[in-house]
Amino acid sequence: MATPKLAPFTGDEITAYAMKQIEPDVVAAYPITPQTEIVMNFSQYVADGKVSTEMIPVESEHSAMSACVGAACAGARTMTATSANGLALMWEILYIAASTRLPIVMPVVNRALSAPINIHCDHSDSMGTRDSGWLQIYCENAQEVYESIILAVKIAERADIQLPVMVCQDGFITSHAVEGVEVFEDKAVKDFIGEYKPRFSLLNVEKPVTVGPLDLQDYYFEHKRQQSEGITNALKVIPEVFKEFEKAFGKKHDFVDGYRLDDAEVAICVLSSTAGTARGVVDNLRDKGQKVGLLKPRFFRPFPREAIAKKLSHLKAVAVLDRSEAFSGEGGPLFSEVKAALYDEKSHPSVINYIFGLGGRDIFEKDIEKVYTDLLEVAGTGKIKEKIHFLGVRD
Amino acid sequence: MANLKELSKTAEERLSSGHRLCSGCGASIIVRQVLMGTKDPVVVGGATGCLEVATTIYPYTAWEVPFIHNAFENLAATMSGIETAYRALKKKGKIDKEIKFVAFGGDGGTYDIGLQSLSGALERGHKFVYVCYDNGAYMNTGIQRSGATPKGASTTTAPAGKVSSGKVQKRKDLTAIVAAHKIPYVATGSVSHWNDLITKAEKAFNADGPAFLNVIAMCHRGWRFPQEKTVEISKLSVDTCFWPLYEIVNGKLKINYKPKDKKPVTEWLKLQGRFSHLKKEAFADVVTQIQQEVDEDWQDLLRREQ
Numbered sequence: 015m016a017t018p019k020l021a022p023f024t025g026d027e028i029t030a031y032a033m034k035q036i037e038p039d040v041v042a043a044y045p046i047t048p049q050t051e052i053v054m055n056f057s058q059y060v061a062d063g064k065v066s067t068e069m070i071p072v073e074s075e076h077s078a079m080s081a082c083v084g085a086a087c088a089g090a091r092t093m094t095a096t097s098a099n100g101l102a103l104m105w106e107i108l109y110i111a112a113s114t115r116l117p118i119v120m121p122v123v124n125r126a127l128s129a130p131i132n133i134h135c136d137h138s139d140s141m142g143t144r145d146s147g148w149l150q151i152y153c154e155n156a157q158e159v160y161e162s163i164i165l166a167v168k169i170a171e172r173a174d175i176q177l178p179v180m181v182c183q184d185g186f187i188t189s190h191a192v193e194g195v196e197v198f199e200d201k202a203v204k205d206f207i208g209e210y211k212p213r214f215s216l217l218n219v220e221k222p223v224t225v226g227p228l229d230l231q232d233y234y235f236e237h238k239r240q241q242s243e244g245i246t247n248a249l250k251v252i253p254e255v256f257k258e259f260e261k262a263f264g265k266k267h268d269f270v271d272g273y274r275l276d277d278a279e280v281a282i283c284v285l286s287s288t289a290g291t292a293r294g295v296v297d298n299l300r301d302k303g304q305k306v307g308l309l310k311p312r313f314f315r316p317f318p319r320e321a322i323a324k325k326l327s328h329l330k331a332v333a334v335l336d337r338s339e340a341f342s343g344e345g346g347p348l349f350s351e352v353k354a355a356l357y358d359e360k361s362h363p364s365v366i367n368y369i370f371g372l373g374g375r376d377i378f379e380k381d382i383e384k385v386y387t388d389l390l391e392v393a394g395t396g397k398i399k400e401k402i403h404f405l406g407v408r409d
Numbered sequence: 410m411a412n413l414k415e416l417s418k419t420a421e422e423r424l425s426s427g428h429r430l431c432s433g434c435g436a437s438i439i440v441r442q443v444l445m446g447t448k449d450p451v452v453v454g455g456a457t458g459c460l461e462v463a464t465t466i467y468p469y470t471a472w473e474v475p476f477i478h479n480a481f482e483n484l485a486a487t488m489s490g491i492e493t494a495y496r497a498l499k500k501k502g503k504i505d506k507e508i509k510f511v512a513f514g515g516d517g518g519t520y521d522i523g524l525q526s527l528s529g530a531l532e533r534g535h536k537f538v539y540v541c542y543d544n545g546a547y548m549n550t551g552i553q554r555s556g557a558t559p560k561g562a563s564t565t566t567a568p569a570g571k572v573s574s575g576k577v578q579k580r581k582d583l584t585a586i587v588a589a590h591k592i593p594y595v596a597t598g599s600v601s602h603w604n605d606l607i608t609k610a611e612k613a614f615n616a617d618g619p620a621f622l623n624v625i626a627m628c629h630r631g632w633r634f635p636q637e638k639t640v641e642i643s644k645l646s647v648d649t650c651f652w653p654l655y656e657i658v659n660g661k662l663k664i665n666y667k668p669k670d671k672k673p674v675t676e677w678l679k680l681q682g683r684f685s686h687l688k689k690e691a692f693a694d695v696v697t698q699i700q701q702e703v704d705e706d707w708q709d710l711l712r713r714e715q
Contacts, residue, residue, distance in 0.1 A: 039497040042490060068497040070489055073529030080483035080526065084454075084490025087477055090497055092490070106480055216475040216491055217504055219450035226478035227465035 018196035018263070025188035028156045028195050029095065029121045029181075030055030032163040034065055035203040036119075039090035039210075042070035042081035046100040047133045048185040049123040053095065075100035079107035086116035087225050089215030091167075093118065097185060098125035101139045105146075111178050112147025113241060114225065117170035117210075118178040120148075121163060124286070124337075125185040126373045134374020135185040137285065137338040141314075141347045147241060149179040149248060150315040152285040154271075156193040159183045161265055162312075164198075167207045168255050175248045184287040186374065198263055206262045249316045269318035271310040272325045274300060278307030280363075280389035281326060283352055284335035285311060288370070288377055292335075295382040306386050314348070319355040326352070327359040330393035333385045335405070337371045345369070345402045364392050370405035381406050416607070420445045421473075423453075428471035429463040433636030435626035435643065436460045436542045438600045440513060443540055443622065446610025450474070451509045454488050456518030457481035459549045459628075460542065482522035484514045485530035485539060492535045509614050510537035515626075516557035517547045520583050531590040531619045538613040538620045541583065544628035552631040556581040559651075560702070561695045562683045564631075569686035574695045579702060587621045588657045594620035596656035596665075600627075601644035605654055605665055612656070625652045633682020645677040650707040655714075662713050671707070674700045 023031060029052045033041065041060075043053045059065045070085075072078045078094045085092040096104065101122060111118055122140050126132040140150060151166060153159040159181065166179040183189055214223050229237060249269075256267045271289070274296055275281055282292050289310035299306045309325050309332075311318060326332050334353070336346020344350060345367035356362035368385055371377050385405065392398055423444045430437045436459060444451065452475045455461035461478045464471040479487040488510055498504045514523055519541040527539060546564050547553040554567040558576045563569035567576040588595045594616040598606040606624065613620035625646050627639040634642060646652035647666060651674055654666040675696060678684040687696050 039501070040490065040493050042493070066497075066500065068493045068500075070493050070533065072486060072489070073525060073532070076483060077486035077489070077526050077529055080479055080486035081490035081493070083479050084477065084487035085494040085497075086490075088452075088491040088494035088498075090490075090494035092494075107483065110479060216452050216477055217495055217498065217506075217508060219452070219475060219506065219508060222473060222475045224465050224470035224472050224476045226461075227467040227470060228462050229467040233467050 018198055020194050020196050022192050023156055023195045024051065024190050024192050025156045025159050025183045026051035026123065026190065027055055028160045029163060029183070030059065031197065032160050033093055034059045035200050036093070036164065036167055036207060037065045038067055038093045040068050040070065040085035040092045041094060042072050042078045042085065042092070043094045044072050044075045044078045044096070044100060046075070046097045048125055048189045049095050049097040049100070051189070052121060052123070075103040076107065079104040079111060082118050083107060083111050083114065083116060086111070086118055087114070087215070088217050089212040091210040093120065095121040095123070097123040098127055098139045101143060102127060105143070108143055108146040108148060110226070115176040115241070115244065116178055117176060119163065119166045119170055120178065120180050121159070122180045122182045123185045123189045124182050132373040133185070135187050135337070136372045136374065137182070140180055140182050141338040141340070143180070144315060144347060147177065147245070148315060149177055149313070151179065151181050151313055152311065153181065153183045153188065154287055154289050154310060155188060156195045159188065160195050160197065161259070161263070161267065164203055164206065165255060165259055165267060168258065169248070169252055171210055172251060172255070173213070174251050175244060177244055177248065182286065187287045202262065206259070245316045249318065267312070269311065269313045269321040270325055271312055273308040273310070275307035275309060275325055277305060278329060279305040280331045280386065280393050281307040281309055281329050282333050282335060282382065282385055283309040283311065283326065283348065285314070285337065285348060288335060288337065291377060291379060292382050295379050295386065299383070299386055304386065304390065317351055317355070322352055322355045323359050327356055327362050329363040331364045331366070331389045333366050333368055333389050335368045335370055335385070339369050339372065364396070364398050366392065366398055367402045368405040369402070375406050377406055416445055423451065423472070423474045424464065425471045425473055429466060430459065431630060431636065433627070433629050433639045434459070435544060435600060435628060435639060439540065439542045439624045439626055442600060442603050442606045443511065443610040445607045447509050447614040449507050449509045449614070451511055452477070452491060454478070454484055454491070454510070454512040456484040456514035456523055458515040458518055460513055460515070462549060481518050483526050484512050484518060484523055485527040488512045488537045489530045489533060489535045492537050512537060512539045514539070514541055515548070516541060516543040516545060517555045520556040520581050528590065531587065531592050531621070534618050536618055538610070538622065540622045540624060542624055542626035544626040544631060545580070546631050548628045548631045557583065559699070561687050561699055563686060564683070574692045575683070575686065584623045591660060592619040592621065593617055593659055594656070596622050597652065597654055598622055598624040599643050599647050599652055599654060600624070601640050601647060602654060602666065609656060612658070631683065633685070634680050638680060642677065642680055645672065645680070648672045649674045649677045649703065651677055651703055653707060653710055655710060664710060664714050674703050
């Protein structure tokens with residue numbers, strides 16, 4: 015097993031570094047804050063001859079994803095990266111990439127969507143794409159970002175998955191903070207991901223294929239069914255990739271990451287960097303004898319329903335913290351799905367929702383402590399006074 | 410210079426018969442003539458539109474060569490990805506063949522919604538041929554006006570009516586816009602002048618960088634004429650100088666065909682139902698304007714040649 019080396023990186027830098035080690039055949043990307051440093055750093059690797067990747071400096075994110083689709087159909091290992099409005103501009107082609115079953119890997123640096131324009135973190139961008147057919151991994155810190163990108167290549171390219179993957183990190187909070195990251199040797203990464211061997215390629219002129227045909231009432235539905243099975247299958251086979259990763263690098267991965275949940279009475283469920291803050295609060299409250307825990311889903315697509323239900327169903331009360339608003343009038347997207355995940359269980363906790371951190375609003379330990387206080391009250395009384403809360407907002 | 414006898418013997422059929430385009434459609438004739446411009450293997454891309462829809466109805470395909478349709482506005486960006494993948498894989502020794510890349514987009518997908526994508530790909534210098542089959546409206550969705558629709562034409566979104574003469578605005582000069590990117594090869598074409606078009610396709614395929622062909626595409630459904638008149642109307646487009654044949658090689662403009670007897674544009678207008686309302690006295694000035702603009706553009710082209 016390769017010995018990792020500890021070095022300082024920002025989230026964006028480690029993303030570019032992972033891309034350097036993966037050395038895709040083609041990268042098509044357009045700069046947007048806070049993703050820009052990924053494109054800048056990777057461009058420098060290209061300029062310095064450190065990678066053999068062909069870079070397409072496209073004129074928009076729409077063209078970035080369009081070029082990625084073209085490159086992937088031509089049999090190239092293909093990557094891009096984006097944030098916020100850039101992801102929104104890719105929208106139409108995100109669906110085409112997933113529906114064409116192209117294993118494109120895209121780091122997403124989460125940023126609030128306009129309007130009003132805002133460059134800071136929330137999850138409205140990637141959450142908005144949750145029905146596009148992409149797999150989504152959410153990362154707490156730079157280390158997770160690094161490992162998840164490598165993992166994502168392997169997952170995306172598996173013949174029994176064949177789907178694109180977004181690897182999400184929190185804009186500025188993770189993307190611009192310097193952390194120590196244990197990096198693997200180039201060769202170990204290359205060996206793990208292996209050579210990309212596409213089933214079909216437009217460049218195989220001896221065996222011509224037509225990609226993107228008109229598919230009407232008589233076949234479209236069957237193709238969508240296959241795509242749906244691809245996602246279901248991903249849930250079954252991704253654990254095999256976790257095992258391979260552990261074997262290669264000695265690091266464990268899972269669909270969800272639970273913390274002090276076994277004997278807990280209440281818990282917070284939250285994605286990405288906020289889980290780090292919440293973990294500290296859990297320890298503080300545990301020291302005071304309060305039975306609190308934390309669940310950090312790593313994957314949002316496919317949605318790990320069973321893993322979430324298994325970790326949360328024994329609790330008395332759960333607060334789901336959403337860093338995006340779904341504007342359904344029924345809370346955020348993580349809340350809706352986590353609550354639905356618990357419905358099939360014999361018994362389930364009371365579930366409440368907190369929308370927080372929109373547009374980069376900081377969340378502090380005291381905010382999270384307040385959520386645990388609320389949860390303990392719900393657990394004690396068995397009553398939910400208010401289902402949906404806004405945390406850290408001025409009234 | 411193409412030789413008909415030789416072409417009939419050696420040209421490979423890359424778009425098979427049995428596709429669902431209308432008989433008399435200009436698009437399929439353009440595809441066949443353009444693809445005769447290279448003997449190398451080709452990868453073809455198509456923007457959403459008649460050509461794509463009618464040649465790829467699942468589970469059938471009329472394409473005997475690799476073909477991709479991604480979306481409407483992103484054909485040039487898609488080709489950028491394919492052409493770049495080709496260079497990347499060739500560099501790594503994973504592919505050794507000489508392959509050509511050609512894109513076919515309609516005027517809607519090229520003049521309008523795909524213009525940014527095209528401009529970006531041209532500026533980046535991808536080595537591919539972009540062919541616009543310009544039938545002057547969104548024909549696939551039922552004859553809606555585009556930036557390429559000629560003045561005075563009646564379309565379903567700029568219809569002629571009691572007070573309207575159809576499209577009020579002049580069409581966009583896309584060939585000039587593309588030429589402004591200073592790419593190695595830009596040309597116009599018409600299927601009536603097949604030798605000219607095949608020769609231009611050859612030059613385009615051999616250009617050292619992006620090449621662009623703007624080819625007028627007859628659409629009898631949208632233009633309202635009998636389907637057997639496709640080539641005749643195509644020829645009249647050139648003879649009236651509504652659609653002059655010229656090329657710009659590394660910045661140098663050359664007119665490939667100067668009609669000895671430049672016909673009045675009414676000869677071309679009167680064969681098409683989309684202009685039939687212009688016969689009304691009330692719209693007489695529109696016909697005068699159309700003729701005036703054709704004349705001005707022709708004079709401008711003659712000046713640019715010098």
